[in-house]
Amino acid sequence: MDAFAAVAPGRPLREGLDRILQANRGALIVVGDGAEVLAICSGGFLLDAEFTPQRLSELAKMDGAVILAPDASRIARANVHLVPNPNVPTSETGTRHRTAERVARSIPVPVISVSEDMSVIAVYYGDVKHPLELIPRLLNRANQALQTLERYKTRLDTVSASLSALEVEDLVTVRDVVSVLQRAEMVRRIADEVDGYIVELGSDGRLVRLQLEELMGGVEDDRRMVIKDYFRTEDAWHLGEALDALADLTTEELVDLKSVMSVLHLPLETAELDSGLAPRGYRLLAKIPRLPDSVIERIVARFGSLQKIMRATISDLDDVEGVGETRAKAIKEGLARLAETSILDRYS
Secondary structure (H helix, E strand, O other): OHHHHOOOOOOOOHHHHHHHOOOOOOOEEOOOOOOHHHHHHEEEEEEEEEOHHHHHHHHHHOOEEEEOOOOOOOOEEEEEEOOOOOOOOOOOOHHHHHHHHHHHHHHOOEEEOOOOOOOOEEEEEEEEEEEOOHHHHHHHHHHHHHHHHHHHHHHHHHHHHHHEEEEEEEEOOOHHHHHHHHHHHHHHHHHHHHHHHHHHEEEHHHHHHHHHHHHHHHHHHHHHHHHHOOOOOOOOOOHHHHHHHHHHHHHHHHOOOOHHHHHHOOOHHHOOOOEEEOOOOHHHHHHOOOHHHHHHHHHHHHHHHHHHHOOOOOOHHHHOOOOHHHHHHHHHHHHHHHHHHHHHHHHH
Protein backbone atom coordinates (compact mmCIF):
# COMPACT_ATOMS: atom_id res chain seq x y z
CA MET A 1 0.00 0.00 0.00
CA ASP A 2 2.93 2.34 0.62
CA ALA A 3 4.08 1.68 -2.93
CA PHE A 4 0.61 2.50 -4.29
CA ALA A 5 0.50 5.67 -2.18
CA ALA A 6 3.79 6.84 -3.71
CA VAL A 7 2.33 6.67 -7.22
CA ALA A 8 -1.12 8.03 -6.33
CA PRO A 9 -2.50 11.12 -8.14
CA GLY A 10 -1.18 14.34 -6.65
CA ARG A 11 2.23 12.84 -5.80
CA PRO A 12 5.33 14.06 -7.73
CA LEU A 13 6.27 10.52 -8.76
CA ARG A 14 2.85 9.98 -10.37
CA GLU A 15 3.19 13.26 -12.25
CA GLY A 16 6.54 12.10 -13.58
CA LEU A 17 5.08 8.76 -14.68
CA ASP A 18 2.20 10.53 -16.44
CA ARG A 19 4.66 12.76 -18.28
CA ILE A 20 6.52 9.64 -19.49
CA LEU A 21 3.25 8.17 -20.80
CA GLN A 22 2.27 11.42 -22.49
CA ALA A 23 5.61 11.44 -24.30
CA ASN A 24 4.96 7.87 -25.52
CA ARG A 25 8.02 6.49 -23.76
CA GLY A 26 8.70 3.54 -21.50
CA ALA A 27 10.62 3.43 -18.23
CA LEU A 28 11.91 1.14 -15.48
CA ILE A 29 12.12 2.73 -12.04
CA VAL A 30 13.35 1.24 -8.76
CA VAL A 31 12.24 3.03 -5.58
CA GLY A 32 15.16 2.27 -3.28
CA ASP A 33 18.93 2.70 -3.46
CA GLY A 34 20.16 0.37 -0.71
CA ALA A 35 23.09 -2.01 -0.95
CA GLU A 36 20.89 -4.83 -2.30
CA VAL A 37 19.72 -2.65 -5.18
CA LEU A 38 23.20 -1.33 -5.99
CA ALA A 39 24.51 -4.93 -6.05
CA ILE A 40 22.43 -5.68 -9.16
CA CYS A 41 23.21 -2.36 -10.91
CA SER A 42 25.65 -2.22 -13.79
CA GLY A 43 26.78 0.87 -15.67
CA GLY A 44 24.83 4.10 -15.73
CA PHE A 45 25.88 7.21 -13.85
CA LEU A 46 25.51 8.69 -10.39
CA LEU A 47 23.18 11.69 -10.10
CA ASP A 48 22.09 12.22 -6.48
CA ALA A 49 19.82 15.05 -7.66
CA GLU A 50 16.54 16.29 -6.23
CA PHE A 51 13.55 14.51 -7.75
CA THR A 52 11.28 16.45 -10.09
CA PRO A 53 8.72 15.06 -12.54
CA GLN A 54 10.48 16.88 -15.38
CA ARG A 55 13.85 15.29 -14.58
CA LEU A 56 12.32 11.82 -14.41
CA SER A 57 10.65 12.33 -17.77
CA GLU A 58 13.90 13.47 -19.39
CA LEU A 59 15.91 10.58 -17.90
CA ALA A 60 13.33 8.13 -19.26
CA LYS A 61 14.57 8.99 -22.76
CA MET A 62 17.53 6.70 -22.04
CA ASP A 63 17.14 2.93 -22.14
CA GLY A 64 18.42 2.13 -18.66
CA ALA A 65 16.60 2.07 -15.33
CA VAL A 66 16.28 5.00 -12.95
CA ILE A 67 17.10 4.42 -9.26
CA LEU A 68 15.28 6.63 -6.75
CA ALA A 69 15.73 7.13 -3.01
CA PRO A 70 13.33 5.05 -0.83
CA ASP A 71 11.04 8.08 -0.33
CA ALA A 72 11.35 9.11 -4.01
CA SER A 73 12.70 12.50 -2.95
CA ARG A 74 15.97 12.16 -4.90
CA ILE A 75 17.17 10.55 -8.12
CA ALA A 76 20.18 8.41 -7.17
CA ARG A 77 21.23 6.90 -10.51
CA ALA A 78 20.11 6.85 -14.14
CA ASN A 79 20.64 4.81 -17.30
CA VAL A 80 21.42 1.79 -15.11
CA HIS A 81 21.43 -1.78 -16.42
CA LEU A 82 19.74 -4.06 -13.87
CA VAL A 83 21.09 -7.61 -13.57
CA PRO A 84 18.74 -9.60 -11.28
CA ASN A 85 19.10 -13.33 -10.71
CA PRO A 86 18.02 -14.95 -14.03
CA ASN A 87 16.76 -18.02 -12.14
CA VAL A 88 13.99 -16.03 -10.45
CA PRO A 89 10.73 -17.12 -12.13
CA THR A 90 8.71 -14.57 -14.08
CA SER A 91 5.46 -14.71 -16.03
CA GLU A 92 6.25 -11.59 -18.08
CA THR A 93 7.40 -11.63 -21.70
CA GLY A 94 8.77 -8.13 -22.39
CA THR A 95 12.37 -7.42 -21.37
CA ARG A 96 11.47 -4.43 -19.19
CA HIS A 97 8.63 -6.21 -17.42
CA ARG A 98 10.64 -9.41 -16.88
CA THR A 99 13.40 -7.39 -15.27
CA ALA A 100 10.92 -5.48 -13.10
CA GLU A 101 9.28 -8.66 -11.83
CA ARG A 102 12.59 -10.39 -11.12
CA VAL A 103 13.97 -7.40 -9.22
CA ALA A 104 10.77 -7.08 -7.14
CA ARG A 105 10.83 -10.79 -6.28
CA SER A 106 14.51 -10.65 -5.33
CA ILE A 107 14.63 -7.41 -3.33
CA PRO A 108 11.86 -5.92 -1.09
CA VAL A 109 11.55 -2.63 -2.99
CA PRO A 110 8.81 -1.31 -5.30
CA VAL A 111 9.66 -1.50 -9.00
CA ILE A 112 7.64 0.53 -11.51
CA SER A 113 7.38 -0.38 -15.17
CA VAL A 114 5.95 2.01 -17.76
CA SER A 115 4.93 0.24 -20.96
CA GLU A 116 5.63 2.28 -24.08
CA ASP A 117 3.47 0.11 -26.36
CA MET A 118 0.46 -0.45 -24.06
CA SER A 119 0.61 2.89 -22.19
CA VAL A 120 0.22 1.05 -18.85
CA ILE A 121 1.96 1.72 -15.52
CA ALA A 122 2.50 -1.37 -13.36
CA VAL A 123 3.84 -1.55 -9.80
CA TYR A 124 5.72 -4.70 -8.74
CA TYR A 125 6.41 -5.60 -5.12
CA GLY A 126 7.35 -9.11 -4.10
CA ASP A 127 5.01 -11.47 -5.93
CA VAL A 128 2.39 -8.77 -6.49
CA LYS A 129 1.87 -6.97 -9.77
CA HIS A 130 -0.66 -4.14 -9.78
CA PRO A 131 -1.43 -2.16 -12.94
CA LEU A 132 -2.53 1.41 -12.16
CA GLU A 133 -6.03 2.11 -13.41
CA LEU A 134 -7.50 5.29 -14.81
CA ILE A 135 -8.99 7.65 -12.20
CA PRO A 136 -12.59 7.57 -13.55
CA ARG A 137 -12.58 3.76 -13.45
CA LEU A 138 -11.17 3.73 -9.92
CA LEU A 139 -13.77 6.24 -8.74
CA ASN A 140 -16.54 4.14 -10.25
CA ARG A 141 -15.30 1.01 -8.46
CA ALA A 142 -14.88 2.90 -5.19
CA ASN A 143 -18.43 4.25 -5.40
CA GLN A 144 -19.82 0.77 -6.09
CA ALA A 145 -17.93 -0.57 -3.06
CA LEU A 146 -19.33 2.31 -0.94
CA GLN A 147 -22.88 1.42 -1.98
CA THR A 148 -22.26 -2.20 -1.01
CA LEU A 149 -20.76 -1.05 2.30
CA GLU A 150 -23.80 1.11 3.01
CA ARG A 151 -26.17 -1.85 2.50
CA TYR A 152 -24.11 -4.11 4.77
CA LYS A 153 -23.82 -1.34 7.38
CA THR A 154 -27.61 -0.97 7.44
CA ARG A 155 -27.97 -4.69 8.07
CA LEU A 156 -25.29 -4.53 10.79
CA ASP A 157 -27.15 -1.70 12.53
CA THR A 158 -30.31 -3.80 12.50
CA VAL A 159 -28.77 -6.93 14.04
CA SER A 160 -26.77 -4.82 16.50
CA ALA A 161 -29.91 -3.04 17.73
CA SER A 162 -31.66 -6.40 18.02
CA LEU A 163 -28.78 -7.73 20.13
CA SER A 164 -29.03 -4.72 22.45
CA ALA A 165 -32.72 -5.39 23.05
CA LEU A 166 -32.10 -9.06 23.66
CA GLU A 167 -29.32 -8.24 26.12
CA VAL A 168 -31.68 -6.01 28.09
CA GLU A 169 -34.30 -8.79 28.17
CA ASP A 170 -31.69 -11.47 28.95
CA LEU A 171 -32.71 -13.51 25.87
CA VAL A 172 -29.40 -13.59 23.95
CA THR A 173 -28.43 -16.74 22.07
CA VAL A 174 -25.13 -17.65 20.44
CA ARG A 175 -26.76 -17.12 17.03
CA ASP A 176 -27.57 -13.47 17.87
CA VAL A 177 -23.98 -12.74 18.93
CA VAL A 178 -22.40 -14.54 15.98
CA SER A 179 -24.69 -12.77 13.51
CA VAL A 180 -23.44 -9.39 14.74
CA LEU A 181 -19.79 -10.51 14.55
CA GLN A 182 -20.33 -11.89 11.06
CA ARG A 183 -21.85 -8.66 9.77
CA ALA A 184 -19.25 -6.48 11.52
CA GLU A 185 -16.40 -8.45 9.95
CA MET A 186 -18.02 -8.27 6.50
CA VAL A 187 -18.36 -4.50 6.86
CA ARG A 188 -14.73 -4.21 7.97
CA ARG A 189 -13.51 -6.18 4.95
CA ILE A 190 -15.49 -4.07 2.49
CA ALA A 191 -14.12 -0.95 4.19
CA ASP A 192 -10.57 -2.29 3.72
CA GLU A 193 -11.27 -2.66 0.01
CA VAL A 194 -12.56 0.91 -0.20
CA ASP A 195 -9.48 2.08 1.71
CA GLY A 196 -7.30 0.47 -0.96
CA TYR A 197 -9.08 2.49 -3.64
CA ILE A 198 -8.58 5.65 -1.57
CA VAL A 199 -4.83 5.03 -1.42
CA GLU A 200 -4.69 4.60 -5.20
CA LEU A 201 -6.86 7.65 -5.80
CA GLY A 202 -4.54 9.88 -3.79
CA SER A 203 -5.71 13.50 -3.87
CA ASP A 204 -8.80 12.46 -5.86
CA GLY A 205 -10.03 10.21 -3.04
CA ARG A 206 -10.87 12.86 -0.43
CA LEU A 207 -14.65 12.63 -0.77
CA VAL A 208 -14.56 8.82 -0.79
CA ARG A 209 -12.56 8.90 2.46
CA LEU A 210 -15.08 11.21 4.11
CA GLN A 211 -17.92 8.86 3.17
CA LEU A 212 -15.97 5.86 4.44
CA GLU A 213 -15.25 7.50 7.80
CA GLU A 214 -18.92 8.45 8.13
CA LEU A 215 -20.08 4.88 7.49
CA MET A 216 -17.46 3.20 9.69
CA GLY A 217 -17.95 5.35 12.78
CA GLY A 218 -18.12 3.01 15.80
CA VAL A 219 -18.06 -0.26 13.81
CA GLU A 220 -14.60 -1.37 14.97
CA ASP A 221 -15.37 -0.50 18.61
CA ASP A 222 -18.67 -2.40 18.48
CA ARG A 223 -16.96 -5.45 16.96
CA ARG A 224 -14.38 -5.45 19.72
CA MET A 225 -16.96 -4.95 22.49
CA VAL A 226 -19.17 -7.81 21.27
CA ILE A 227 -16.24 -10.22 21.46
CA LYS A 228 -15.21 -8.80 24.84
CA ASP A 229 -18.73 -9.37 26.17
CA TYR A 230 -19.00 -13.01 25.18
CA PHE A 231 -15.68 -14.73 24.43
CA ARG A 232 -14.18 -17.20 26.87
CA THR A 233 -10.83 -16.07 28.25
CA GLU A 234 -8.12 -18.72 28.46
CA ASP A 235 -4.38 -18.67 29.11
CA ALA A 236 -3.55 -18.57 25.40
CA TRP A 237 -6.77 -16.95 24.19
CA HIS A 238 -7.33 -13.29 24.94
CA LEU A 239 -9.17 -10.47 23.19
CA GLY A 240 -6.34 -9.88 20.69
CA GLU A 241 -6.25 -13.53 19.65
CA ALA A 242 -10.03 -13.61 19.23
CA LEU A 243 -10.01 -10.47 17.04
CA ASP A 244 -7.17 -11.87 14.93
CA ALA A 245 -8.96 -15.20 14.53
CA LEU A 246 -12.07 -13.40 13.27
CA ALA A 247 -10.01 -11.38 10.80
CA ASP A 248 -8.23 -14.54 9.58
CA LEU A 249 -11.43 -16.40 8.66
CA THR A 250 -11.73 -17.10 4.95
CA THR A 251 -14.75 -15.80 3.04
CA GLU A 252 -16.25 -19.30 3.03
CA GLU A 253 -15.75 -19.63 6.80
CA LEU A 254 -17.21 -16.19 7.45
CA VAL A 255 -20.59 -17.13 5.94
CA ASP A 256 -20.72 -20.18 8.21
CA LEU A 257 -22.03 -19.12 11.63
CA LYS A 258 -20.40 -22.09 13.37
CA SER A 259 -16.99 -21.09 12.05
CA VAL A 260 -17.52 -17.56 13.34
CA MET A 261 -18.66 -19.00 16.67
CA SER A 262 -15.28 -20.72 17.08
CA VAL A 263 -13.52 -17.40 17.76
CA LEU A 264 -15.46 -17.08 21.04
CA HIS A 265 -13.99 -20.34 22.44
CA LEU A 266 -17.26 -21.11 24.20
CA PRO A 267 -17.57 -24.04 26.64
CA LEU A 268 -18.96 -27.25 25.17
CA GLU A 269 -22.29 -26.87 26.95
CA THR A 270 -22.93 -23.51 25.22
CA ALA A 271 -21.27 -24.25 21.86
CA GLU A 272 -24.58 -24.48 19.98
CA LEU A 273 -26.15 -21.65 17.98
CA ASP A 274 -29.39 -21.71 20.00
CA SER A 275 -27.69 -21.87 23.41
CA GLY A 276 -28.25 -18.93 25.74
CA LEU A 277 -25.50 -16.47 26.62
CA ALA A 278 -25.16 -13.71 29.22
CA PRO A 279 -23.27 -10.53 28.29
CA ARG A 280 -20.70 -9.09 30.65
CA GLY A 281 -21.93 -5.56 29.95
CA TYR A 282 -18.97 -3.91 28.21
CA ARG A 283 -20.91 -3.07 25.06
CA LEU A 284 -23.86 -1.27 26.62
CA LEU A 285 -21.70 0.49 29.22
CA ALA A 286 -19.50 1.80 26.39
CA LYS A 287 -22.58 3.52 24.92
CA ILE A 288 -22.91 5.72 28.01
CA PRO A 289 -21.22 9.10 27.33
CA ARG A 290 -18.03 10.08 29.14
CA LEU A 291 -17.60 6.74 30.91
CA PRO A 292 -13.87 5.84 30.90
CA ASP A 293 -12.75 2.34 29.94
CA SER A 294 -11.03 1.90 33.31
CA VAL A 295 -14.33 2.53 35.14
CA ILE A 296 -16.17 0.11 32.82
CA GLU A 297 -13.57 -2.56 33.61
CA ARG A 298 -14.05 -2.10 37.36
CA ILE A 299 -17.85 -2.17 37.09
CA VAL A 300 -17.81 -5.41 35.09
CA ALA A 301 -15.24 -6.94 37.45
CA ARG A 302 -17.47 -6.06 40.42
CA PHE A 303 -20.84 -7.29 39.09
CA GLY A 304 -19.87 -9.86 36.45
CA SER A 305 -22.85 -9.57 34.10
CA LEU A 306 -25.07 -6.98 32.45
CA GLN A 307 -28.20 -8.11 34.29
CA LYS A 308 -26.53 -7.63 37.66
CA ILE A 309 -25.24 -4.21 36.61
CA MET A 310 -28.76 -3.16 35.53
CA ARG A 311 -30.25 -4.37 38.82
CA ALA A 312 -27.58 -2.59 40.88
CA THR A 313 -28.70 0.45 42.86
CA ILE A 314 -27.00 3.84 42.73
CA SER A 315 -25.44 3.01 46.09
CA ASP A 316 -24.07 -0.28 44.72
CA LEU A 317 -22.55 1.50 41.74
CA ASP A 318 -21.18 4.25 43.97
CA ASP A 319 -19.20 1.63 45.90
CA VAL A 320 -17.13 0.83 42.80
CA GLU A 321 -13.79 2.65 42.79
CA GLY A 322 -13.77 5.67 40.46
CA VAL A 323 -17.56 5.87 40.02
CA GLY A 324 -18.92 8.29 42.62
CA GLU A 325 -22.53 9.29 43.21
CA THR A 326 -22.87 11.60 40.19
CA ARG A 327 -21.44 9.05 37.78
CA ALA A 328 -23.50 6.27 39.39
CA LYS A 329 -26.69 8.23 38.66
CA ALA A 330 -25.53 8.81 35.06
CA ILE A 331 -24.86 5.09 34.59
CA LYS A 332 -28.22 4.11 36.04
CA GLU A 333 -30.11 6.64 33.91
CA GLY A 334 -28.03 5.84 30.82
CA LEU A 335 -28.74 2.11 31.05
CA ALA A 336 -32.44 2.80 31.61
CA ARG A 337 -32.58 4.97 28.47
CA LEU A 338 -30.67 2.37 26.42
CA ALA A 339 -33.03 -0.36 27.63
CA GLU A 340 -36.11 1.67 26.75
CA THR A 341 -34.78 2.70 23.33
CA SER A 342 -33.62 -0.83 22.44
CA ILE A 343 -36.92 -2.44 23.35
CA LEU A 344 -38.93 0.22 21.51
CA ASP A 345 -36.80 -0.24 18.40
CA ARG A 346 -37.18 -4.01 18.58
CA TYR A 347 -40.96 -4.04 18.85
CA SER A 348 -41.84 -0.96 16.80
